[in-house]
Amino acid sequence: MGRPPCCEKVGLKKGPWTPQEDHKLLAYIEQYGPGSWSALPAEAGLQRCGKSCRLRWKNYLRPDIKRGKFSLQEEQTIIQLHALLGNRWSIIAAHLSKRTDNDIKNHWNTHLKKRLTKMGIDPVTHKQKSHALSPDQLKDAANLKHMAQWEGARLEAEARLIREPKLQVPNPFQTQLDSLGSAELVYEATTTGPLPPLPLQPICLDVLTAWKGSWLKAPKYNDFAVRTFAATSSSLDFLTSSLDFSKKGEACMIMKAGADLEIPTNDFQDPKERMDIELLQLQGLGCSTDDDFMATGNETILLPNFMEAGFGDMLFDNSNQLYPSITGGNSGIVAGTCCSNLEENKNYWNSIVNLVNCSPSGSPVF
DNA sequence: AAATCACTCAACCGCCCATAT
DNA sequence: AATATGGGCGGTTGAGTGATT
Numbered sequence: 299m300g301r302p303p304c305c306e307k308v309g310l311k312k313g314p315w316t317p318q319e320d321h322k323l324l325a326y327i328e329q330y331g332p333g334s335w336s337a338l339p340a341e342a343g344l345q346r347c348g349k350s351c352r353l354r355w356k357n358y359l360r361p362d363i364k365r366g367k368f369s370l371q372e373e374q375t376i377i378q379l380h381a382l383l384g385n386r387w388s389i390i391a392a393h394l395s396k397r398t399d400n401d402i403k404n405h406w407n408t409h410l411k412k413r414l415t416k417m418g419i420d421p422v423t424h425k426q427k428s429h430a431l432s433p434d435q436l437k438d439a440a441n442l443k444h445m446a447q448w449e450g451a452r453l454e455a456e457a458r459l460i461r462e463p464k465l466q467v468p469n470p471f472q473t474q475l476d477s478l479g480s481a482e483l484v485y486e487a488t489t490t491g492p493l494p495p496l497p498l499q500p501i502c503l504d505v506l507t508a509w510k511g512s513w514l515k516a517p518k519y520n521d522f523a524v525r526t527f528a529a530t531s532s533s534l535d536f537l538t539s540s541l542d543f544s545k546k547g548e549a550c551m552i553m554k555a556g557a558d559l560e561i562p563t564n565d566f567q568d569p570k571e572r573m574d575i576e577l578l579q580l581q582g583l584g585c586s587t588d589d590d591f592m593a594t595g596n597e598t599i600l601l602p603n604f605m606e607a608g609f610g611d612m613l614f615d616n617s618n619q620l621y622p623s624i625t626g627g628n629s630g631i632v633a634g635t636c637c638s639n640l641e642e643n644k645n646y647w648n649s650i651v652n653l654v655n656c657s658p659s660g661s662p663v664f
Numbered sequence: 665a666a667a668t669c670a671c672t673c674a675a676c677c678g679c680c681c682a683t684a685t
Numbered sequence: 686a687a688t689a690t691g692g693g694c695g696g697t698t699g700a701g702t703g704a705t706t
Contacts, residue, residue: 404672
């Protein structure tokens, strides 16, 4: 048993809040801010426990709360994040601006969970319930879990940063590259000879980062590619990656350059130049056609066609490596057995989106 | 019009974890 | 190092409300 609930203290009120109590709490927080919740009730003249005050503020009185009906986009996001994170409502809420975790949890339990169940989808695993899985499907499931773990970890880290904006997470990869000296990182197309020692792999929370890490580890790339990569990846946190479903209606990966990009060399400061270098990297991976990627503004979008061949090969091999190896020749990419698995996984992600798109709230089906 | 059912969501409870003593 | 305390989280409850019979 844990310690006894704080609200068992004699004389403290429970149950619904009155407008007068709301006013007292609001007035106090507006004047002094939400300091110590345990001390707040007495100072604000409330016969409530601190926990109750905190909850009332967090879930109802806070000015930046969005209430009311959830949009299609919000429902889609909740389902996608729940597939990755499970019932980690606070993290999910961090990615849905202005919605409280309680609100999202309620909406999930009263709407989305039932909707998935009626569609024959297990709301816990996000899988079709009815049929037994073949060995290939089991492999797909393991691969998807692998992918989900990475993306889930990234989302969790992002949520943490949102909650704690002052927290700066050191990038070990950055540190290692810095230790090599910037001169070693500058792109020199004509350079030949031995490469500088490759940095150790970072602890990776990002699909894109993992992908880049695997590329860097691959032994077959030429000097040009590795040095370009090293120069442009030395500040990995200027890029973010995410799965996206809005492009061509299929799962794509989006790489986006942050606004406050800093590169530790004097080169590549221009956004256009940076994006060009990214494209060089993609070309180094064998990504060369319009069917492989789209580059618009500060985004590079990896299309399913390329993800099948490259991204999928990395993510969906059966090793336990954090950075699965890329196989193949000069391009480093071989479209092999992974493709069928990827097709299944793409279908899975697309099916989640379709569930929402085809079954909006209020639909008579539900 | 009254009774019953189904649903929503604000609020509480118990537990975990980080920090202070 | 051990204990106490406070904040935060996820699970659950139950009063209120609208729909249906």
